[in-house]
Amino acid sequence: MNAADATEAPSPATQPRADTHALPRRWLSRLGRSLLQFALLTLAGLLLGGIVHIVTVFRIPALATHDAATAYAALGMNGRAELVTPPPAGLPAILDGDPNSVAAVCSYDLAAGPLRVVARTGSLPLGLTVHRRGGGVAYAITDRAAIRGVLEFVVMTQEQLDERLANDEDGETSRELRVVSPSLQGLVVARVVVRRAFDRSEAETLATGVACGLAD
């Protein structure tokens, strides 16, 4: 045996000591890899959670079945706004409603065509709002905008507006107030402020006096 062989070959006395060092090192390395893998998987889960969060928040209005437009979908189809303060039997009450106002609603579905809304004003403050399906107000107007005591507008989709604009006579100004609804279904809400308790019946008459019918 030469000198080189003596340096390359491990002596029998040092072999078990090397094994005892390598074993924990291997475990540590395996543990480190597992922890890194766990951290990466958790990060991926958090990223997925963020995506799910955003998609869920955006999808809630489209999937909503308890929003006002869905809950009151059967009201006002006869061409007159119907009171929801108090709501008809079996329907939910307005959440966060003000006892000092009365509200009547007309449900609409623009698939049949644009909707004309006509309200007569009185001595009590009246507001008309267009609520789209899935929550949110598309348009609001008060009786300050009334002309000779009448507040009138037509609710339509963007396509119906484009069609109406195309059919308008050239150089002629249309007199109707056109409101674009972002959804086919929704609610027109007539809200009248009850300033004193004895104003309630007048307020209800004003609110239920709102007419909603097909514009054409």
Next chain:
Amino acid sequence: MRVLSLIYVIALGAGLGLASARYAVADRPWFGRAQIGAWTTWPKSGARDIDPYMRAYLARGAHLPLGAGEGLELIAEKDDTGRSLDARCRYVVSGTTPPARGWSIRAVNPASRPFQLAVERESFTDAEIVRSERGGMRIVAAATPEAGNWLPLPADGRFELRLRLYDTPIASHAGELRPDTLPRITRVDCR
């Protein structure tokens, strides 16, 4: 092992995403709120460019918020010093209201429901209050009877004050209001 990893990622993502979305829209969201003194409002809750969180919150129930041109609702859960409104205390709501065609103020429980009290008075409108010689408003919210404009409260528990301004020009720039343009809420004493 790979299947387990995939299950872990999907379960974590779906669970966290759905739970956080539910929490975010369970109540009025933090986004889009404007704090004016003790009063909080969401100026865009009735606007066409409503934020998605407020829209999701409104879609979860039969909410009919005031339109942006129709009015503005302000909510106070705390008094002017930042202490939560407590029905065991007496509060004076005084000062001025922004220009509006009419307003109403009422006390509700934290779940936004009116209190079931023996006294039939859950709110005041601008036409109903007794005003001082200078025309200012002074409403006392308390569990025990008070002279003047008394807004009854239950014996104890938290409550909120809700102020609705109808047909007000400030609806579009509510976030720029100064606190002194809104009624002050002052705690007088507690039982």
